Amino acid sequence: MPDEDKKRAAHRALVDRVLNAEGRASPEQRARAFSNDGLPPPLHTLIGKVATNPAQVTDADFAAATASGCTEDELFELVICAAVGHATRQYEAGLAALAEATVDGEEDG
Amino acid sequence: MRLDILNRGYSPGTKLLFALIRLFSRHPVPDAAKLVFYRPAFYGAQAKEFTHEAMRGPSAWPVADRELMAAYVSKVNESAFCIGAHTATAAQAYQDSAKVQAVLADLESAPIGDALRATLRMLGELTREGKVSAQDMRDVLSAGVSPQQVKDALAVCAAFNTTDRLADAFGFEVLSPEGFEAGAKYLLKRGYR
Numbered sequence: 001m002p003d004e005d006k007k008r009a010a011h012r013a014l015v016d017r018v019l020n021a022e023g024r025a026s027p028e029q030r031a032r033a034f035s036n037d038g039l040p041p042p043l044h045t046l047i048g049k050v051a052t053n054p055a056q057v058t059d060a061d062f063a064a065a066t067a068s069g070c071t072e073d074e075l076f077e078l079v080i081c082a083a084v085g086h087a088t089r090q091y092e093a094g095l096a097a098l099a100e101a102t103v104d105g106e107e108d109g
Numbered sequence: 110m111r112l113d114i115l116n117r118g119y120s121p122g123t124k125l126l127f128a129l130i131r132l133f134s135r136h137p138v139p140d141a142a143k144l145v146f147y148r149p150a151f152y153g154a155q156a157k158e159f160t161h162e163a164m165r166g167p168s169a170w171p172v173a174d175r176e177l178m179a180a181y182v183s184k185v186n187e188s189a190f191c192i193g194a195h196t197a198t199a200a201q202a203y204q205d206s207a208k209v210q211a212v213l214a215d216l217e218s219a220p221i222g223d224a225l226r227a228t229l230r231m232l233g234e235l236t237r238e239g240k241v242s243a244q245d246m247r248d249v250l251s252a253g254v255s256p257q258q259v260k261d262a263l264a265v266c267a268a269f270n271t272t273d274r275l276a277d278a279f280g281f282e283v284l285s286p287e288g289f290e291a292g293a294k295y296l297l298k299r300g301y302r
Binding site: 005006007008010011013014017018021022023046049050051054055057059062072073075076077079080082083084086087088089090091093094095097098100101102 | 111112113114115118147148150151152155156158159162163166167186187188231235236239240241242243244245246247250256257259260261263264266267268270271272273274275276277278279280
């Protein structure tokens with residue numbers, strides 16, 4: 001079984017795009033949104049909700065981020081980075097648990 | 110949607126495409142479709158590739174099971190647009206709406222096999238908690254799910270944990286039941302590319 005299946009490869013390419021493709025937000029800002037860590041207020045409120053509680057995002061969160069000087073294109077990118085980032089951490093946690101379970105199973109067997 | 114650029118910031122060619130979709134489907138273009146047409150080199154093009162591979166690429170999981178996983182993950186995330194879209198798609202794929210409704214209402218009593226139930230349970234845990242244990246994975250494997258099937262299910266989960274977040278953050282408009290049915294028909298015929 002190939003370690004790097006096509007689904008995982010397509011996901012890695014998506015992560016690479018949102019972090020490194022040409023964009024309006026800086027690569028540093030995109031990396032912070034992706035990891036949900038180190039963004040200044042009020043941006044951290046919006047990005048934190050996208051990562052951990054997206055159903056709670058409000059118009060006011062976007063309005064505050066815009067008022068602080070972010071353009072809509074920057075917010076488009078940073079929200080996407082936050083969503084892809086959180087889902088990536090879950091994906092990697094799942095694959096790591098599977099790897100651990102599979103190794104243990106072989107040792108037990 | 111919450112950003113004006115996602116409502117209005119499209120090229121003339123894309124606007125024409127949206128008009129044709131409205132004309133032929135007799136439904137508005139879903140916000141999920143609009144999002145992937147906005148500056149596609151940044152997100153949409155590769156997001157479509159990944160989602161299509163996860164949902165329609167080679168896998169031991171039938172398409173109907175993968176659509177049910179998408180609906181279930183969306184239910185855990187309480188993402189209204191994606192629940193509607195993938196409940197409709199899974200129901201059409203199985204030709205069994207009651208089964209899909211039963212899974213979303215109570216996974217443990219729903220009329221599905223142990224392998225799919227154990228997999229959905231694990232995806233729910235991962236989506237809620239952000240992590241799962243090796244023991245959780247052993248439970249899935251001992252229900253008869255292969256390691257590759259677990260990987261395939263995790264890819265579906267990643268695609269929908271991304272899309273659910275974007276649907277809620279950008280505020281995708283929830284469609285009418287007829288709109289979701291039309292979308293489901295399209296997704297089963299054409300996939301996500």
